[in-house]
Amino acid sequence: MSSLVRQILRSGRLPVSGLAPLQQAARAYSSAGKEFAALNSMHASTVVIWLDPSVLNSLASTPQSKISSDDSLSQFLQITVREALNSALDEEMAADPRVFLMGEEISKGLLDKYGPERVIDTPITEAGFAGIGVGAAYKGLRPIIEFMTFNFSMQAIDHIINSAAKSNYMSAGQISVPIVFRGPNGAAAGVGAQHSQCYAAWYAACPGLKVLCPYSSEDARGLLKAAIRDPDPVVFLENELLYGLSFPVSDEVLDSNFTVPIGKAKVERQGKDVTITAFSKMVGFALEAAEILAKEGISAEVINLRSIRPLDRATINESVRKTNRLVTVEEGFPQHGVGAEICASVVEDSFGYLDAPVERIAGADVPMPYAANLERMAVPQVEDIVRAAKRACYRSVPMAATA
């Protein structure tokens, strides 16, 4: 839809004043189109919406709200993380015939478009299809293995570590494994202990793997495309609760060649008083916390890690050298977690710059409970991040970690 709108703009037949109503109309038509597609069991991308020139002219003459003079669509287009991921998969599969998808209950839309040879619905054996994916990658294909959730990846973890991660090294470069393991990771809502663990720390401990955690739609698109194109095995940790969230995306993000560099964190919000690192859903929480902190006069810098392995130590340390205080945030278990690694890294490289001990916010050290109230207490909330930042800034009574 966005390319159509871009075309219309470039044709010069629609003045900038028509941009906002056109965008609204496009969204309306887009959702109507999707409804139409769903009702008729078609893939949404196959529905073509024809905008008659007379419609465009009538749009141009309707009154509109403030429009930016920026003639790109950047501020206006919003896509959900799910759409971002699907569009990335679609584009990469179209561009490279070696890319194929394998997993349980995979996207029907992609199955319809690419057929059962490239989108394989597998029997329930994670070890089986992870091993098959690795074998296919050994032989030159580029598989994307989908786990229902990364909790089930534990049944395939031998293949992920011993077959995928270590093969290039053990074979001295003779066997490369350009495979992507993706799926939801971490806590969802009310799914209990065996469906809620975060595996970022476990996989990031292993040399040979790359571990990515997108937050926004831009992250999702760019990192997934980079992962599929990367010659090394990549563990791509998504988040169930982020799938439905919409984020604004620029033209550049929608380009089919858009990738985000692996190993580079993104500073989501500049600040000067305290650095807050986060990944996946916690980035959103950290940004909310930063807003609250700003009202209290604390300027927080929020870093979206994006890559857990390789970890962008340079960006983290540069930020800490500027703010002198650090709060690490993650949803997973605290012991041997991502925050522990970041803390060690900062202590090794920037000890002299720290004005306060590093604060570590993580999930509770218990298997995830089911009851909604208990679950809420087992994962970090925005208030926890705010309090930690204040502690780091010596603005509240410090917590006694040991008696």
Next chain:
Amino acid sequence: MAVWLRRSSSSSRRLIKQLWVSNDYSTNTNSSLTGNGGVNYHLQRVLLSRLISSPVFSVRRRFESTEAAQIRTCDPQYYSSEDDDHHHVQPSDTDQGMDFPGGRVRFTPQMNFIPEYLEKRVPCYRVLNDNGEPISGKIYQQVSKDMATRMYSNMITLQTMDTVLYEAQRQGRISFYLTSHGEEAINIASAAALSQEDVVFAQYREPGVLLWRGFTLQEVANQCFGNKMDYGKGRQMPIHYGSNKHNYFTISSPIATQLPQAAGAAYSLKMDKKDACVVAFMGDGGTSEGDFHAALNFAAVMEVPVVFICRNNGWAISTPITDQFRSDGVVVKGKAYGMRSIRVDGNDALAVYNVIRAAREFAISKQKPVLVEALTYRVGHHSTSDDSTKYRPADEIEHWKMEKNPVTRFRKWIERNGWWSDEHESEVRNKIKKEMIQAIQVAERLEKPAVSDLFTDVYDQKTKDLQEQENLLREVIKKHPKGYPSDVPP
């Protein structure tokens, strides 16, 4: 039983047709091992040493319905093993049934449990008897003099290489080794039946396949010593060979992980429509792994060209097959996955050669997997970390080493054909032994891999982190040279 022949004009097709016409492999032999409808596993180890040696007859037997098991707790009227009427169903009786995915299922008022074991074990295909004579009088000339002598030379090369390297480990010159003693026929004959394009996923007791394909003794020694000429850059322990140019994937220690990988690689061959198959080896122990189940199930469902070869050598380190599974070996598992399977005498080089040729043709022409169970015996210890006399009788080992030796059996056949002699034998054995010893001496003296090889290949491109670690290490080595080996190049 349908005969699956590729419509090509290869001479092997005609020969195979000959074989299949005379040996209808869908049948059982006339010998059964027990009378009560089951195999007495208490005797299985002994039975293994008395492989069926009588000719295979062409008896057609219809596996129509099930036979009742001897359920002692049940009232006799609820079971029967002599009720043949149930096998021959009249057309009018088949009206009672239902359509179910996979085909129509007929209903039956008889409650018949399928027994744990068939009355007769799955027969074992062989061509030469224990004395190297072709059985049932037929002379099978499928293998030319050149091929036969090449096969035999490779078998004694494998044997000699194993002996010398095992000794080297005992002398402390390498850290580890494992031999293929007793399984030379499976190693070489299967390799001989394949093309160079066929992709091999081995377990670890199949270095003979590499030797056949041209891997030299020097390359073997380099890997075992982990020197700079090792294709593995000194990253792996001995016997973990790997060579892209020989289409032999690097050995990986965890058992049976190569099986689903093989199915995946076969999927890749199928997508590329290559005229080649994947061959995946495993031992009897490997069939207990979950990966075995997943691999066979998937291969059958995805319909990929892979030949699974199980070297059932009776032992998984110290676990005998009686403790490994209770089925009639491994061959019966193929049926459970809807996969064609066959049992072959793994110590009969000609039989193995024939079977792998045929299996390969089937796998490629039909794009379907095949399971081959090769019965054999692990004459050596599991590895240099094992002493098998602790858990099995020495005379059992001697028996298989002497009377059942696959190498001597094949030797008798080629000598009888006038293709080999004692002079040949001693010439080749001495030459190989000398070559292997020299290869070890060269490998021992070669430089070890460079320090930079510690950090390469973790990823396709060295990351910043790794480069920093390498720089740090080099600084430390420079500062404290006495703490580091002097023979490691920079």
